[in-house]
Amino acid sequence: MQEVKGFWDGKKSKISLSVPNLSDDILEKVKECIDTGWIVKGNFVAEFEKTLAQYTKLSEVVTVQSGTAALHEAYRLLGVNTDDEVIVPNVTFIATVNPAVYLKAHPIFIDCDDTLNMDLGKLEDFLKNECEVRDGATYNKKTDRIIKVLTVVHLLGNLIDMERVISIADKYKLKVLEDAAQAMGCFYTTGKYKGNHAGTIGDIGVISFNANKIITAAGGGAILSKNPDLLQEARYLSMVAKTSSPYIYHDNVGYNYNLTNIQGAFGVSQMKRLEGFVEAKLHNYNLYRSLLKDIKGIKFLEFNKNSRSNHWYYTIIVDEEEYGISRNKLFEKFNEAGIQTGPLWGIMSEQKPFKNYQSYKIEKSKFYVKNALHLPCSTNLKEEEVFEVVKVLKEFSRHLTF
Numbered sequence: 239m240q241e242v243k244g245f246w247d248g249k250k251s252k253i254s255l256s257v258p259n260l261s262d263d264i265l266e267k268v269k270e271c272i273d274t275g276w277i278v279k280g281n282f283v284a285e286f287e288k289t290l291a292q293y294t295k296l297s298e299v300v301t302v303q304s305g306t307a308a309l310h311e312a313y314r315l316l317g318v319n320t321d322d323e324v325i326v327p328n329v330t331f332i333a334t335v336n337p338a339v340y341l342k343a344h345p346i347f348i349d350c351d352d353t354l355n356m357d358l359g360k361l362e363d364f365l366k367n368e369c370e371v372r373d374g375a376t377y378n379k380k381t382d383r384i385i386k387v388l389t390v391v392h393l394l395g396n397l398i399d400m401e402r403v404i405s406i407a408d409k410y411k412l413k414v415l416e417d418a419a420q421a422m423g424c425f426y427t428t429g430k431y432k433g434n435h436a437g438t439i440g441d442i443g444v445i446s447f448n449a450n451k452i453i454t455a456a457g458g459g460a461i462l463s464k465n466p467d468l469l470q471e472a473r474y475l476s477m478v479a480k481t482s483s484p485y486i487y488h489d490n491v492g493y494n495y496n497l498t499n500i501q502g503a504f505g506v507s508q509m510k511r512l513e514g515f516v517e518a519k520l521h522n523y524n525l526y527r528s529l530l531k532d533i534k535g536i537k538f539l540e541f542n543k544n545s546r547s548n549h550w551y552y553t554i555i556v557d558e559e560e561y562g563i564s565r566n567k568l569f570e571k572f573n574e575a576g577i578q579t580g581p582l583w584g585i586m587s588e589q590k591p592f593k594n595y596q597s598y599k600i601e602k603s604k605f606y607v608k609n610a611l612h613l614p615c616s617t618n619l620k621e622e623e624v625f626e627v628v629k630v631l632k633e634f635s636r637h638l639t640f
């Protein structure tokens with residue numbers, strides 16, 4: 239893979255890609271944790287979970303240490319075992335896939351479409367042509383292994399068509415894992431799932447509260463489901479599968495994945511600001527688009543019209559011929575200007591630990607991984623900073639002179 243110079247050299251940026259937007263009330267809450275000694279267990283976790291459940295219109299939500307931990311539990315709860323197969327998108331952050339591999343399952347990578355979400359047409363072709371349904375399950379003809387789970391990601395805050403996902407999964411007897419790590423605050427505004435939040439439609443959904451997400455709990459993640467039994471099992475697994483108290487017995491191998499009370503304090507504060515963050519993201523996205531509308535060779539990734547998006551990342555596709563310089567060169571130029579941008583995550587089929595796994599008709603993801611770039615999009619990004627980013631973009635445009 240070609241090396242590109244940039245933020246990853248450790249240089250501090252004047253304008254960051256996506257940083258947390260924290261308020262002072264967190265200090266008071268964290269002080270309360272310290273003063274009372276309730277730094278790990280405590281009421282902030284329960285309060286955070288309650289507000290998450292109300293917001294996403296679920297009866298309960300289970301918080302854990304990270305989105306990755308949430309995915310690890312989710313794959314396990316959906317019955318993924320050694321030598322099972324799971325279908326995953328080729329364009330995503332690697333944490334969508336890693337937990338399935340922790341469980342010794344085999345991922346199958348499906349290409350993206352022009353929204354960067356999984357291409358559901360190719361998914362259907364794969365299931366129709368490469369798999370067979372027998373004894374109430376779907377088997378991969380090539381390996382004769384059972385395919386247990388279909389994992390979809392709402393990439394960049396862009397909601398995938400869950401109506402189609404669920405109908406495909408029903409036909410092929412697959413459980414659906416909805417990786418909504420990047421999609422907190424998104425919900426459908428049309429169709430069968432109107433009003434449903436990202437992560438609440440599949441068998442299990444997960445959210446991440448990592449520092450670069452729209453809200454953060456200083457790390458952390460959540461497991462969402464409409465199935466109370468799955469949530470009870472999730473809580474039990476995240477608390478080392480303890481069956482009795484005060485005598486300590488465990489009837490399974492669990493994890494220590496609880497969110498801490500200090501993280502809960504961050505979460506409670508951030509939930510109060512979420513709607514304001516969604517508005518800020520939309521405002522800056524529209525501002526960028528209006529300022530860049532005349533630049534040839536720079537195309538903004540659209541957000542699907544089926545939903546209220548959180549506009550998590552602002553992603554442009556650079557057409558080197560039309561624009562003047564390549565995505566990699568532009569990334570370097572931004573870095574020189576002290577502006578942190580981000581190339582799209584390396585695609586899963588090309589990650590070293592995944593090289594030997596099966597992938598299906600990988601075409602578009604190869605194009606997008608070379609040409610997509612995320613622009614600064616923090617919720618505290620100022621208008622002057624948007625102008626600075628735009629200035630760099632205009633400077634290298636072949637069609638504009640200053």
Ligand SMILES: Cc1ncc(COP(=O)(O)O)c(C=O)c1O
Pocket residue numbers: 304305306307330331333334391417419420445446447448457458459
């Ligand atoms: C699509 C996707 N899945 C999973 C994760 C993992 O979340 P976390 O970083 O909280 O472990 C992330 C976050 O970074 C993500 O973007």
